[in-house]
Amino acid sequence: MWQSAVDRIVYEQLGMAHGEKFADALNFFIYDSVKIVFLLVTIIFLITFLRSFMNAEKVRAYLSRKHPLSAHVFAALFGIITPFCSCSAIPLFLGFLQARIPLGITFSYLISAPMNNEIAIAMLFALFGWKITAIYIGFGLLVAIIGGFIIGRMKMEQYVLIPVKPIEGEIEVPKEEQISLKHRSFQAWEYTYDLIVKVLPYVFLGVGLGAFIHGYVPQDFIIAYTGKDNPFAVIVAVVLGIPMYSNAAGIIPMVDALTAKGMAIGTALAFMMAVTALSLPEAIILKRILHIRIIALFFGIVALGIIAIGYIFNFLI
Numbered sequence: 001m002w003q004s005a006v007d008r009i010v011y012e013q014l015g016m017a018h019g020e021k022f023a024d025a026l027n028f029f030i031y032d033s034v035k036i037v038f039l040l041v042t043i044i045f046l047i048t049f050l051r052s053f054m055n056a057e058k059v060r061a062y063l064s065r066k067h068p069l070s071a072h073v074f075a076a077l078f079g080i081i082t083p084f085c086s087c088s089a090i091p092l093f094l095g096f097l098q099a100r101i102p103l104g105i106t107f108s109y110l111i112s113a114p115m116n117n118e119i120a121i122a123m124l125f126a127l128f129g130w131k132i133t134a135i136y137i138g139f140g141l142l143v144a145i146i147g148g149f150i151i152g153r154m155k156m157e158q159y160v161l162i163p164v165k166p167i168e169g170e171i172e173v174p175k176e177e178q179i180s181l182k183h184r185s186f187q188a189w190e191y192t193y194d195l196i197v198k199v200l201p202y203v204f205l206g207v208g209l210g211a212f213i214h215g216y217v218p219q220d221f222i223i224a225y226t227g228k229d230n231p232f233a234v235i236v237a238v239v240l241g242i243p244m245y246s247n248a249a250g251i252i253p254m255v256d257a258l259t260a261k262g263m264a265i266g267t268a269l270a271f272m273m274a275v276t277a278l279s280l281p282e283a284i285i286l287k288r289i290l291h292i293r294i295i296a297l298f299f300g301i302v303a304l305g306i307i308a309i310g311y312i313f314n315f316l317i
Contacts, residue, residue, distance in 0.1 A: 006031045029211035036203055037196075039091040044195055048098060049188040069149060072108040076144035079112025080121070080137075089113040090285055094195070097160060097289070104152015111302055112144035115277040124252065128265070135313065136269060143277075143305035150301055151294070159291035162195065199288050207281055223261050226271070233267045234310035238303055241274030251275045266313025273306045 006027055010016050016023035079089075089110055096106040116137055124133040222240055226233040255268045263271075278299055286295050 003031060006034075025211040029207055032207045032211070033204060036091065036207065037200070040094070040196055040199065040203070041192060043091040043095045044098065045188050045192040046095075048095075048191045049184055053184075069145065071102070071105045072145045072148045072152070073141075075105045075108035075148065076112040076116070076141045079109050079114075079144060080116045090282065090289075094162070094199075094289060097162065098195075102152055103157050103160065104148045104150075106148075107151045107298060108144045108148025110298075111147050111277055112141060115144070115273055116140040120252065120276065132265065132269075132317065135316070139309040139312070140273065143273075143302060143309065147298070147301045147305060151297060154297070156294045156297070159294040160289070161291060162198070162289050199285065201288075203285055205281075205284050222271070223258055223263060226258075226263055226267050228262060228264050228267075233264065234270045234307055234314065237263075237267045237271035237310065238274040238307050241271045242278045242299070242303065243280040244275045264314045265317050266310040266315075269313055270306050270310025273309065274303065277306070278302055 009030065010023055010027045011018050014023075016026070018024075092113070093106050093110045096109065097103070121133060121137060124136055222237070226237045226240070230236065251272050255272045258271070259265055259268045283295055283299065286298075290298075
């Protein structure tokens with residue numbers, strides 16, 4: 001519904017032609033900017049409100065009793081049911097951080113959500129069949145689980161730049177001191193507003209860059225450097241894919257076109273994973289939340305995992 005409204009604004013009210021580079025870039029920018037801001041406000045407010053009813057120490061104690069990998073597996077599987085692109089997954093990632101869920105577990109979600117969501121699965125199945133789809137899901141989950149596990153083991157919580165302020169009610173209080181719903185709601189909104197003001201400029205900058213790439217980077221430029229004869233095609237595809245920004249619904253038709261033009265399936269899927277799971281706009285938004293060291297580690301681990309998957313796919317299929 002929102003996409004239809006944006007289409008009417010750009011192509012009808014502003015009189016721009018569908019298919020023009022600037023028009024498509026503007027459409028992309030308006031659609032994603034409003035979507036991400038809406039998700040940020042909604043998710044952070046809800047998680048902060050719910051957090052006021054939770055005992056944070058009990059949550060952390062419960063997670064610490066779990067097997068080291070089980071929480072990462074759950075987070076990666078949860079990513080399958082959230083239909084977000086890399087930037088749209090950040091609000092829930094930020095919400096998890098605010099809920100004091102361990103850093104590595106939140107990264108397992110952040111890796112999995114854009115790469116393995118149900119839209120990607122359905123479209124891959126329709127275009128390439130169950131075998132390729134199953135292998136893709138398996139390897140995608142593996143990258144998310146291992147990537148989050150490694151980041152968690154490196155104890156990099158000091159590189160989270162957004163502080164987690166204590167919320168009234170997060171610590172158990174006597175019944176006579178119970179906090180009203182109105183006060184909880186007001187405090188959650190105050191907390192949400194404070195975070196949104198800090199993150200918003202980075203959202204617009206990141207989405208603006210993504211819109212430019214979306215509108216102006218042609219498919220032929222990509223296929224020229226990632227043909228089957230190039231032994232480094234998978235690496236090149238990942239390097240080209242990381243600066244780009246799209247969701248699964250937007251990139252899978254492009255992957256279909258690239259394979260039709262001669263790109264190997266593993267190279268094409270590695271390109272798709274790089275575009276959906278990693279993006280320069282995502283890095284720009286994360287820069288307000290995380291130190292560059294942890295962003296570089298996150299991108300490095302996931303990129304290496306995707307490259308390995310691309311070569312394995314090309315070997316198997």
